Every structure is written in C-alpha cells, then in structure tokens.
Amino acid sequence: MAKDFHTDNKAFMLYKDWEDIFQALDSSEEIGELVMALFAYAKRGETPKLSGGAKIAFLMMRAAIERDGIAWEEMCAQRSECGKKGGRPKKSDESENADEKVEQSEPEQADTPTDKAEEKPQGKNDISEKPKAFSETKRFLEKAKKADKDKDIDKDKDKEIDIDKDKDTDKDKDKEKDIDREKDTEAAKSVVQSFGTHKNVMLTSGQYYELEDRCMSVGLSLDSYISKLSEWLFAKGKRCTDPYRIISNWLDKDSKGKAASKPKDRPSCDLSWYEDYAMNFDLSKVL
Structure with missing residues (x-):
C-alpha cells in the first residue's frame, strides 16, 4: 500500500529561513494561527481559513511541506520495490558483516526527518527555492502594509x-x-409709518431717522415739526403728499436762521409756503 505523508509520516520540516517570515507578521495571534495551520495541513491535509500576511506565508510554507512529503513518499516506494526484488545484492562476507553492523546500529524507523533529509534527491533545488519563497512572501507582506498605509492617508x-x-x-x-x-x-x-398727533404725517423709517439725525445735529426737535404739520393738516382737512420735503425745507431754514440768530430764538415753522403750494397744486398730475 502506498504511503501518504499526511497520515503515515510522523514529522515535517521547519526551515530556518521561516524565522524571518514569522517575525514579519504583525502579532503573536497571527503567528499562532500560522503554526496551527501548518500542523493541520502536514498531519491531516487540511487547509484552514486564514487572512492577510498569515495566509500568504501559509501558502509558501505549504508548498515546501508538500514538496518534502512527496519526496518522502517516493523514497518509501523505492524501498518497497527493493524489498520485493530481494533486497540489496550479495556482497563479500566482510561487506555483509559491515552492513549487518550498520543496519543494527541504524534505527528501525526509516521515516525520520534526518533520513529524509539525507536521501532526498532534491536537496540542492530546495536550497535555491527557499530564499525565493521567503523574498516573495516578505514582498507581499510589505505591499499589504503599504496598501493599508495608503488607505489611511486617503x-x-x-x-x-x-x-x-x-x-x-x-x-x-x-x-x-x-x-x-x-x-x-x-x-x-422703506416701511411707511404714521406720525404726529393725528397720525396724518406719513414717513418711512429711513426718512424719519434721517430727519431726526439732522435735527439733533443742530439742536432742534423733530417731534415739534411733525406735531406742527399734523395739527395744520387736521385743521385744514388736507392730506400731505410729501411731508418729508416740507419738514426738510423747514429744517434747512431754521438751521440757517439758528446759526445767524440768538440761541433763544425758536423755529418759525412757517406754513404759509405749504398753504400756497397746496392751493396751487395741480391734482390732474397725480390722479
């Protein structure tokens, strides 16, 4: 019956070059998973589920274990064929005695790692392939780490x-x-509001604040102008279309008069101008 290295061989090789591969792994957990995966494949032919650097390292190491196992199976088959043909050819008595002594000193198990390493015909090729496998594994691990760093940078x-x-x-x-x-x-x-005693003087907020600033600058009261105009409009029963211009004109006149007159003089608030303007105003232009 043919030998199967997964079940019949009691040992498998761990190469010294693999130390660098184990050190390249990120954590002790990955190292432990890789070791158990190697035992599972060498003993039962199982391929565990791994990821990252441990998976790449296992693929490279599995190839070496499989290569060594096939060589062991071929060696066992050759010995079996020699046994069927009657064993080794007869030699002189001295050589036979020497062979017997050697055979007695050799262990009964022929499948030890030492015998396998001595009789394996592919030893030279293994030495040249192992560094290549390690370099490829290391390069893959470095690429994987570089890819993770690039992702973090992105x-x-x-x-x-x-x-x-x-x-x-x-x-x-x-x-x-x-x-x-x-x-x-x-x-x-631009909102129009009503001012004055009778709420009949219509000014926007902007116009009111502008007139108020002008009055304060010369020491006059805007409320007095608005009240005066409101009382006059109510007494006459009229409606002012442009109270801003009327108050502005009053303010200009009183500002000039105040500068030339004594401080005790009061603003005149002369409405005669507006009365003349209202009486002569052409309503057809508005309607």
Missing part, C-alpha cells in the same frame, strides 16, 4: 476635504445671513 485626505467643505458651507451661510440682514434693514427703512 482617509485623512478625505476628512480634510470634508472639513474644508464644511467651512466653505458655513462661510456661504454667513454671507447669506448678512445679505438677508441687509435686505431686512432696507425693507424696514
């Missing part, structure tokens, strides 16, 4: 890009808010 770049996009988005939102505030401010300035 992730960091993606995070930086996302942060820049978020900053740009926040800046755009702030600009939009500023534009909305300006629009709201402009809209608030």
Whole structure:
C-alpha cells in the first residue's frame, strides 16, 4: 500500500529561513494561527481559513511541506520495490558483516526527518527555492502594509476635504445671513409709518431717522415739526403728499436762521409756503 505523508509520516520540516517570515507578521495571534495551520495541513491535509500576511506565508510554507512529503513518499516506494526484488545484492562476507553492523546500529524507523533529509534527491533545488519563497512572501507582506498605509492617508485626505467643505458651507451661510440682514434693514427703512398727533404725517423709517439725525445735529426737535404739520393738516382737512420735503425745507431754514440768530430764538415753522403750494397744486398730475 502506498504511503501518504499526511497520515503515515510522523514529522515535517521547519526551515530556518521561516524565522524571518514569522517575525514579519504583525502579532503573536497571527503567528499562532500560522503554526496551527501548518500542523493541520502536514498531519491531516487540511487547509484552514486564514487572512492577510498569515495566509500568504501559509501558502509558501505549504508548498515546501508538500514538496518534502512527496519526496518522502517516493523514497518509501523505492524501498518497497527493493524489498520485493530481494533486497540489496550479495556482497563479500566482510561487506555483509559491515552492513549487518550498520543496519543494527541504524534505527528501525526509516521515516525520520534526518533520513529524509539525507536521501532526498532534491536537496540542492530546495536550497535555491527557499530564499525565493521567503523574498516573495516578505514582498507581499510589505505591499499589504503599504496598501493599508495608503488607505489611511486617503482617509485623512478625505476628512480634510470634508472639513474644508464644511467651512466653505458655513462661510456661504454667513454671507447669506448678512445679505438677508441687509435686505431686512432696507425693507424696514422703506416701511411707511404714521406720525404726529393725528397720525396724518406719513414717513418711512429711513426718512424719519434721517430727519431726526439732522435735527439733533443742530439742536432742534423733530417731534415739534411733525406735531406742527399734523395739527395744520387736521385743521385744514388736507392730506400731505410729501411731508418729508416740507419738514426738510423747514429744517434747512431754521438751521440757517439758528446759526445767524440768538440761541433763544425758536423755529418759525412757517406754513404759509405749504398753504400756497397746496392751493396751487395741480391734482390732474397725480390722479
């Protein structure tokens, strides 16, 4: 019956070059998994599920174990054939006695790792192939680590890009808010409000604040102008179409008069000009 190295051989080779492969692995857990995988394949022919560097190293080591096992099976087959043919050819008595002594001193088991290494015809090829297997495994492990580093660098770049996009988005939102505030401010300035005692003087917020600033700059009161115009319009039963221009003209006249007159003088608030203007105003241009 033919020998099977998975079940019949009691040993398998661990090469010294494999030490560098074991050291190249990342953790002791991967080393332990690789060792148990080698025993499982050498003893039962099983191929465990591995990943990463342990998987690559196992494939290279499995090839060496399989190569050594096939050589052991061929050696066992050759011995079996020699036994069927009657063993070794007869020699002189001295050689026979020497052979008997040698055979008595040799162990009964012919499948030890020492015998296998001595009688294996492929020893020279193994020496040339082992460094190549190690170099390929090491190169694969280095490529795998480099690929992981590149992935980490790409992730960091993606995070930086996302942060820049978020900053740009926040800046755009702030600009939009500023534009909305300006629009709201402009809209608030254009809102028309009613002022005066009888609420019949119509001014926008922008016009009111502008007249108020002008009055404060020369020490005058805008409320007095608005109240005076409101009382006059109510008494006459009229409606003012441009109160801003009327108050602005009064303010210009009183500002000049105040600069030339004494501080105790009061603003004149002369309405005769507006009365003449209202009486001679052509309504057909408005209607």
